Amino acid sequence: MPDFPTEFARSMPKAELHVHLEGSIDPRTTLALAERHGVAPPADDEQGIREWLRFDGFPSFLERYFFVCGLLRDPDDFALVAEAYLLSAHAQGAVHVEFHVSSSHHIIERGADWTEILGGVVAGCERAESRVGISSLLIPDLSPHLGAAAAEQALDVVLENPHPRVVALGMGGPSDTWRTDDYGRVFDRARAGGLHTVSHAGEHGDAWEVIHALDEFGAERIQHGIGAMSDPDVVARLVDSGIACDVCPRSNVALAAVPDLDGHPLPQMLDAGMVVTLGSDDPPLFATSLLDEYANAWQMCKLSADDLVGLAGNSLSNSFASPEMIDRWLADLSDVSF
Numbered sequence: 001m002p003d004f005p006t007e008f009a010r011s012m013p014k015a016e017l018h019v020h021l022e023g024s025i026d027p028r029t030t031l032a033l034a035e036r037h038g039v040a041p042p043a044d045d046e047q048g049i050r051e052w053l054r055f056d057g058f059p060s061f062l063e064r065y066f067f068v069c070g071l072l073r074d075p076d077d078f079a080l081v082a083e084a085y086l087l088s089a090h091a092q093g094a095v096h097v098e099f100h101v102s103s104s105h106h107i108i109e110r111g112a113d114w115t116e117i118l119g120g121v122v123a124g125c126e127r128a129e130s131r132v133g134i135s136s137l138l139i140p141d142l143s144p145h146l147g148a149a150a151a152e153q154a155l156d157v158v159l160e161n162p163h164p165r166v167v168a169l170g171m172g173g174p175s176d177t178w179r180t181d182d183y184g185r186v187f188d189r190a191r192a193g194g195l196h197t198v199s200h201a202g203e204h205g206d207a208w209e210v211i212h213a214l215d216e217f218g219a220e221r222i223q224h225g226i227g228a229m230s231d232p233d234v235v236a237r238l239v240d241s242g243i244a245c246d247v248c249p250r251s252n253v254a255l256a257a258v259p260d261l262d263g264h265p266l267p268q269m270l271d272a273g274m275v276v277t278l279g280s281d282d283p284p285l286f287a288t289s290l291l292d293e294y295a296n297a298w299q300m301c302k303l304s305a306d307d308l309v310g311l312a313g314n315s316l317s318n319s320f321a322s323p324e325m326i327d328r329w330l331a332d333l334s335d336v337s338f
């Protein structure tokens with residue numbers, strides 16, 4: 001197996017469609033935010049934070065994720081982390097990032113002012129765009145552990161504050177309440193309000209979740225989607241519809257959705273003809289990066305350079321950027337040579 005062609009992969013224009021703003025905060029920024037707000041940091045230096053970020057299972061992951069969320073207090077904090085991640089993504093060759101933002105956590109659980117959060121995130125996106133030209137859009141995510149009424153309230157606030165960068169409503173978090181709570185109405189309202197709709201599904205659960213996300217939420221992209229592999233009919237449905245799965249292999253290993261990279265179904269997903277894009281999900285929490293995920297896919301699926309270009313192309317053409325921008329990036333991608 002040839003070595004992963006890192007510089008070639010970096011040179012490919014690509015989009016990252018599955019990364020959580022709050023999960024993208026690196027150890028240095030975590031320390032800076034803790035100091036800014038007089039919060040005792042979980043460790044004294046970056047290496048210590050890296051060690052603290054090692055968790056065992058979903059509950060301890062969420063503990064750390066929400067500790068870091070709690071360090072985001074002012075618009076400047078949101079601007080700082082958005083800009084920092086976009087500069088890092090740019091350094092990996094990303095031309096476009098769609099940030100999932102844990103909106104129902106901020107709006108409902110913390111009672112934060114969404115207009116301030118949005119203002120901060122947008123300022124960070126604009127700064128990164130003016131410094132390095134990277135494009136970025138936002139996907140406010142609902143978290144189903146708060147229930148459907150909270151989801152309605154969070155959506156109300158999102159819809160009351162339309163912004164050209166806010167392009168879709170998403171669903172993240174644990175999926176336990178999907179069978180008892182009706183989120184279909186929330187997604188219908190989001191679409192009526194002009195938003196696209198996407199959803200995490202088939203991360204820990206099976207193909208039922210993917211069907212639910214498609215039929216009840218009208219998901220236009222699925223985050224993860226690896227559970228689809230439990231039902232060939234659902235695989236066929238994803239292939240026929242061309243609905244993309246935004247897959248994050250290292251996240252799936254770290255959160256024990258699969259035992260290890262060798263046991264990840266990405267090769268079968270590609271063999272079946274599913275449309276896949278690669279994302280890093282919460283990169284510092286999983287000790288990964290966008291380029292690392294291309295390297296993982298290279299290794300796991302015995303890819304060729306053309307396959308890498310295909311994955312980058314999927315990420316561009318399945319983004320919510322304008323058709324003109326997508327065409328320009330795809331033209332740039334076709335100029336990249338191995």
Ligand code: ADE
Nearest residue numbers: 020023172173200281282
């Ligand atoms: N929010 C942040 N990371 C997540 C994940 N891996 N699954 C569900 N929700 C998330």
Ligand code: ZN
Nearest residue numbers: 020200223281
């Ligand atoms: Zn995710």
